[in-house]
Amino acid sequence: MPSVQELADQLNSNDQPTVYRAKRALADMAATAGAPGEAGERAELAAALAKAETAKNEKGDAPKYSAKARGELARALGEVGGDREVPGLKETLNDFDAREMARVALDRMTCQAATDALADAALNAVGVEFRIGAINALGRRSGSQVVDVLKACAGDGDPEIRLAAAEALAGHSDATADPLIAALAQQPGPRAQLRATKARVRLAARLAGAGQKEAAKRIYEAIAQSDAAAAQKKAATIGLAQLG
Numbered sequence: 562m563p564s565v566q567e568l569a570d571q572l573n574s575n576d577q578p579t580v581y582r583a584k585r586a587l588a589d590m591a592a593t594a595g596a597p598g599e600a601g602e603r604a605e606l607a608a609a610l611a612k613a614e615t616a617k618n619e620k621g622d623a624p625k626y627s628a629k630a631r632g633e634l635a636r637a638l639g640e641v642g643g644d645r646e647v648p649g650l651k652e653t654l655n656d657f658d659a660r661e662m663a664r665v666a667l668d669r670m671t672c673q674a675a676t677d678a679l680a681d682a683a684l685n686a687v688g689v690e691f692r693i694g695a696i697n698a699l700g701r702r703s704g705s706q707v708v709d710v711l712k713a714c715a716g717d718g719d720p721e722i723r724l725a726a727a728e729a730l731a732g733h734s735d736a737t738a739d740p741l742i743a744a745l746a747q748q749p750g751p752r753a754q755l756r757a758t759k760a761r762v763r764l765a766a767r768l769a770g771a772g773q774k775e776a777a778k779r780i781y782e783a784i785a786q787s788d789a790a791a792a793q794k795k796a797a798t799i800g801l802a803q804l805g
Contacts, residue, residue, distance in 0.1 A: 594606040632662035697729060733767055
């Protein structure tokens with residue numbers, strides 16, 4: 562079995578069959594190390610991947626490996642990495658050519674450091690689409706910082722960021738997010754209004770499922786009495802009926 566460094570060198574090749582074989586070998590290594598009971602092997606592989614991910618050229622002023630190669634290394638890190646490997650992926654987040662796969666890797670990792678890195682990207686990264694990717698990831702993660710970051714993004718200057726944050730907030734059982742989402746539902750444009758209102762319906766359902774029935778009821782009633790689209794008003798009416 563080749564080493565991670567050898568596979569990284571092969572990923573850096575211009576020969577596509579060589580790159581393909583290296584990808585397959587790396588995926589197999591990650592799958593084996595990620596199996597239950599392989600904590601030691603997993604930690605060893607993660608450390609080697611992080612080292613290759615951040616390796617520099619001989620001058621020390623640029624990455625040793627191409628963006629595509631580092632993307633594949635990041636993909637594998639997403640399967641086996643933990644807190645110790647997050648700094649290397651955060652470094653890659655600053656590289657426009659390689660950052661997307663680093664973001665995906667952080668999304669796959671469940672550790673707190675990965676959540677923190679995604680939160681920072683959601684707030685501070687350059688590029689609306691990239692920030693939305695981080696925001697969407699936060700919609701599937703827990704923690705008070707996550708909700709606080711999403712609330713901040715709901716007040717962002719970019720309308721797409723605001724809507725993405727509203728939709729991500731709907732995945733959390735936090736009733737205090739509703740006024741932010743409701744405000745977006747009042748902004749001009751049918752598309753924005755529809756997305757925000759759908760997010761309110763989802764939030765109400767989430768709250769109801771978490772036992773916060775009074776909060777869910779208030780949201781459903783507000784939607785039912787609003788000028789929202791018929792489908793969302795019907796969903797709110799059904800939600801109220803289910804609450805009893």
